[in-house]
Amino acid sequence: MNCASTVRTHEVPWHPTNHQSQPTDRMNRIRTGNQRGFTLVELLIGLTIMSVVGLIANTSFRNFRERTILNRAAQVVAADAAMTRTYAIRNRANVSLVADESNQRYEIRDAAGNVLKTRWFDAESDIRLGSLDIVNTGDSLTFNSRGMLVSAFGIIDIGTDSGSKRVIVNGLGRHRVINN
Numbered sequence: 001m002n003c004a005s006t007v008r009t010h011e012v013p014w015h016p017t018n019h020q021s022q023p024t025d026r027m028n029r030i031r032t033g034n035q036r037g038f039t040l041v042e043l044l045i046g047l048t049i050m051s052v053v054g055l056i057a058n059t060s061f062r063n064f065r066e067r068t069i070l071n072r073a074a075q076v077v078a079a080d081a082a083m084t085r086t087y088a089i090r091n092r093a094n095v096s097l098v099a100d101e102s103n104q105r106y107e108i109r110d111a112a113g114n115v116l117k118t119r120w121f122d123a124e125s126d127i128r129l130g131s132l133d134i135v136n137t138g139d140s141l142t143f144n145s146r147g148m149l150v151s152a153f154g155i156i157d158i159g160t161d162s163g164s165k166r167v168i169v170n171g172l173g174r175h176r177v178i179n180n
Contacts, residue, residue: 063162066160066161066162067162067163069127069128069160069162070158070159070160070162070163070164070165071165072127073121073127073129073158073160073165074158074165074167074177075177076119076127077156077158077167078167078175078176078177080097080106080108080117080119081097081141081154081156081167081169081173081175082173082175083108083117084096084097084108084141084143085143085147085173086147087108087110087116087143088143088144088145088146088147089143089145089146089147091110091145092145093110093111093145094110094111094142094143094144094145094150095108095109095110095111095116095142095143096108096109096140096141096142096143097134097140097141097142098134098138098139098140099132099133099134099139099140099156100139101131101132101133101134101139103120103122104120104121104122104129104132105118105119105120105121105122105132106118106119106132106134107119121158128160129158129159129160130159130160130161131157131158131159131164132156132157132158133156133157133158134154134155134156134157135154135155135156135157136151136154136155137151141154141156141169143173147172147173148171148172148173149169149170149171149172149173151171152171153168153169153170153171154168154169155167155168155169156169157180159180163179163180164179164180165177165178165179165180166178166179166180
């Protein structure tokens, strides 16, 4: 039997502590086969995808912002209707919320005509509306000294480009906001 010993050899990878020279040919082959970076086509595709996602996000944010403005305006109108009722009870006199629809504002006035508060919804205010309409006769809601509406109910319609809301005030002065 011939017992020849087989010697296995393996190449030791380069490491700064093994005091061998760096295998430049092998490293150069690896670098040339594995390019780093992006091609122009890949960059253009990435930019296109990012711009489409940005456009969708911008449109969604704009719609969200318009709906938020409309909801906030409806809450402000409802709160001012409640404040009008509170003024009437506290002063023991009729107090009215009177709309000036052409100027996008309304005023809260006492029975003597004194303006207690003015709320603007024009381009210079925090809340901008496209329309403001108090459906009741005389474009006003009037509360008596007991806090009840003089009419059976009151309706205030407000609108923006994104939609409209309706604030309904019942005879007892309770209000609710609905989509119009």
